Every structure is written in structure tokens, then in C-alpha cells.
Amino acid sequence: MKNRLLFAVLALITLLFCGCGGSLSAMKNGKILEQDPDSRSVPVIRYAALCSEKDKANESACTYSQLEEDIDLFRSLGYEPVLVNDLIRFVNYGADLPERPIVLTVDTGYLGCLTELVPIAEKKGARFLITVSGELTEHAADDAAPDPERTHLDWDSIKAMRLGGRFEFANGTYSLFKDEERKGCLRMKGEGEREYRRLILNDVFSLQRLCDEYCAFKPNVFTFPLGYADDLAKDTIAECGFEAVLTCEEGINHIRRGAPGGLFCLKRIERSQLRDEEDMIKALEG
Numbered sequence: 466m467k468n469r470l471l472f473a474v475l476a477l478i479t480l481l482f483c484g485c486g487g488s489l490s491a492m493k494n495g496k497i498l499e500q501d502p503d504s505r506s507v508p509v510i511r512y513a514a515l516c517s518e519k520d521k522a523n524e525s526a527c528t529y530s531q532l533e534e535d536i537d538l539f540r541s542l543g544y545e546p547v548l549v550n551d552l553i554r555f556v557n558y559g560a561d562l563p564e565r566p567i568v569l570t571v572d573t574g575y576l577g578c579l580t581e582l583v584p585i586a587e588k589k590g591a592r593f594l595i596t597v598s599g600e601l602t603e604h605a606a607d608d609a610a611p612d613p614e615r616t617h618l619d620w621d622s623i624k625a626m627r628l629g630g631r632f633e634f635a636n637g638t639y640s641l642f643k644d645e646e647r648k649g650c651l652r653m654k655g656e657g658e659r660e661y662r663r664l665i666l667n668d669v670f671s672l673q674r675l676c677d678e679y680c681a682f683k684p685n686v687f688t689f690p691l692g693y694a695d696d697l698a699k700d701t702i703a704e705c706g707f708e709a710v711l712t713c714e715e716g717i718n719h720i721r722r723g724a725p726g727g728l729f730c731l732k733r734i735e736r737s738q739l740r741d742e743e744d745m746i747k748a749l750e751g
Contacts, residue, residue, distance in 0.1 A: 504721040507552060507566050508544075508749050510535070511713065511733040514573040515582060516614055525737045529581045536589045538742060539567055542749065546591040548633045549686050549731075553708045556720055556728055567749075570594045570711060570733065572637070572688065576605065577613035579622045586631040593632050594711075596688040597623065599639035599672035620679035627680065635686040635711065639672040641665070642690035649693030650702070658697070665701045686711065699730060717751035 513525040515532060527535075539546065545563035552568070554560035571578070574595040586593060598617070605611065605619040618626070626632040638650065647653050652661040673683045685708045689698065692713025702710060709728040716732035734748045 501721075503723075504719065505552075505555070505562055505564075505566055506751070507568060507718045507720055507731075508751075509568040509570060509711065509718060509731055509733040510736055511711075512569070512571045512736050514575065515571060515578060516575070517577065517581070527736050529585060532582075533585055533589065535736070535745070536569075536585075536591050538745060540589075542746070544749075546589075546593075548592045549594050549635070549709050549711075549728075550633055551592075552720055552728060553685070556722055556725055557708065559722060568594065568731075570596070570635075570688075572596045573598075574618045575614060576611050576616045576618055576622065578618060579626065580613065583626060583629070583631075587629070591631070594635055594686065595626075595632060596635045596637035596690075596711075597672065597676065597684070598637045598642045598690070599675055601642070603675070620675075623676075624680045627682065633686065634676070634680075634682075634684055635688045636669060636672050636676070636684040636707070637688045637690050639668045639675070641668055644691055644693075649690040650698040651693045651695060652697055661697070662701050662704075665698070666705065669702070669705050685709070689713070694730070703729065717749075 512527050512532065514523060514527075515529055516523060516526040518528050518530065536546065542565075544565045544567040546569055547563065547566040549568055551560070551562060551566065555562040569591060571582075571593055574597070578595065582593065585591065595618070601617040602619060602623070605617040606621075608616050608619075611619075623634055627634065641647065641650055643649075650665060652658070669687070677683050687702055687705065687707040687709075688711040689702070694712050699710075708725070710730050711733060712730045713735065714730070714732045715734065718727065718731050720727040739745050739748060
């Protein structure tokens with residue numbers, strides 16, 4: 466009787482771990498969970514900006530050393546940094562994706578990224594998405610005395626960073642990154658819908674043309690500037706044909722092969738709101 470009971474328990478454990486058809490399993494809160502090989506849970510981390518230790522005046526910025534510690538933590542938890550385009554290839558084209566992917570995004574790419582972030586990416590084997598704001602990029606190209614902590618990446622820097630394959634760049638509008646009368650991509654009070662749509666589309670495609678002209682690529686990812694996004698803004702950006710769109714809404718994303726809608730309005734975890742490693746782990750758990 467005891468032998469039969471032991472055999473039954475072992476058989477049940479084997480089924481739970483191996484599953485039918487070779488599906489993958491994982492542990493959470495002491496329970497064995499089956500994982501669908503055609504879906505992934507994907508945290509996306511938002512770094513508003515990166516800076517050196519000496520320039521930590523910006524409270525929303527993260528230092529490069531903090532970023533390195535974050536990457537070490539992600540690795541220790543089994544996460545593999547990937548690009549948004551890796552998610553796109555998984556969803557739309559059936560490509561492979563690590564079991565625990567994580568996306569690292571930088572909303573404001575200063576010139577210091579060229580000298581500080583590139584070596585970190587190479588040393589840690591990490592990948593990053595950086596959002597381009599067209600007007601600021603053009604100003605950077607004309608800056609006679611560029612400051613790594615204040616001047617944005619210029620066209621030559623963007624082109625150089627893309628060559629290594631560890632960086633991708635999103636369209637963050639040409640000039641709608643401001644928090645003024647118009648807040649990001651939102652419609653202003655009293656502005657007609659047709660007028661609004663024309664302005665947004667002209668702005669977004671202006672940056673697409675500039676990226677093509679100076680860097681020979683057109684971004685297929687869009688980032689809502691400053692995170693402002695309502696239904697009208699989302700509907701308008703949806704007309705632009707981007708394969709993925711980033712927001713500042715908090716949460717974990719769940720994507721599936723053959724379901725491109727899961728790439729629209731991806732949620733992100735705001736790094737500056739996390740106090741310590743414990744906060745980060747809780748955020749990653751969703």
C-alpha cells in the first residue's frame with residue numbers, strides 16, 4: 466500500500482513538472498505554474514534619464530552605477546535584457562525569446578550615454594531602447610560646446626550606437642515633449658479633432674523623415690512623451706503604423722505570439738519611484 470502511494474505521488478510530481486507536450490513550468494509562492502511557450506510576461510523598466518554621480522541634481526535620473534546594480538539584480542533573478550524589437554519578432558514573426566525577458570528604456574538620451582552607457586551595455590551584455598526627441602536632437606547637432614550631462618545625443622551618436630546592435634531608438638515626437646499648454650501628445654482645450662490629428666501626424670512623421678535622412682532608419686517603436694496619453698492620442702498614434710508603443714502606465718506586460726495588440730501601449734515600471742532592491746523585486750512580481 467505504501468509503495469503504491471509513493472509511486473502515485475512521484476507520478477503526480479513528474480506530471481506537474483514536465484506537463485503534457487513538454488510545456489515549461491515555474492514556481493511562484495510555492496506553487497508549480499505551467500507556462501505557455503507562446504506567451505511571455507515582460508517587465509519594461511523606465512529610466513527617465515541617466516547621469517553621473519556628480520550630476521545627481523535631477524531626482525528622476527538614475528546614475529550609471531545604479532543602473533549597473535540594477536542589471537546585476539535582473540540577472541540574479543533570471544531576467545535577460547532584450548530589445549522591444551525582440552518582442553516584436555516574437556509576437557509577429559515567431560522568433561525565439563528568453564523565458565524571462567526584460568526591457569530597459571531611457572526616455573532622455575544625453576550625450577554621456579555614448580561614453581558611459583555603451584561600455585555598460587557591452588560589459589553586462591545588456592540592451593536598451595532610447596527615445597529620440599527630434600527638436601532636441603537637432604539642437605544637439607548645432608551645440609558648439611556639448612555637455613555630456615545636458616546635451617542630447619546628436620544624429621552621429623545615434624547612428625554610431627545603433628551599429629553595435631545593443632541599442633534601438635524610438636520616436637518620441639519632434640517637438641511634443643513639453644509639459645506646457647499642450648501636455649505631450651494631448652489635445653489642447655478648444656482644439657478641433659481634425660486640426661489636432663493633423664498636427665500630431667505631421668510632428669511624428671517629421672521625426673521619421675529626419676531619422677531616415679540622418680541615420681538611415683525609421684523607428685518602428687513610439688514613446689508617448691512624458692507619458693501623456695488619452696484615447697484620442699492613442700487612436701491617432703495607432704494610425705502611424707508603429708509596431709510597438711510605450712506608455713508610462715505602471716504594470717507588467719503579457720504578450721503572445723500572433724497577438725500584436727499586446728505590443729500597443731506597453732506598460733512600464735518607473736525606476737525613480739523605487740527606493741531599493743526590495744521595491745524593485747515587488748514591482749517585477751507585478
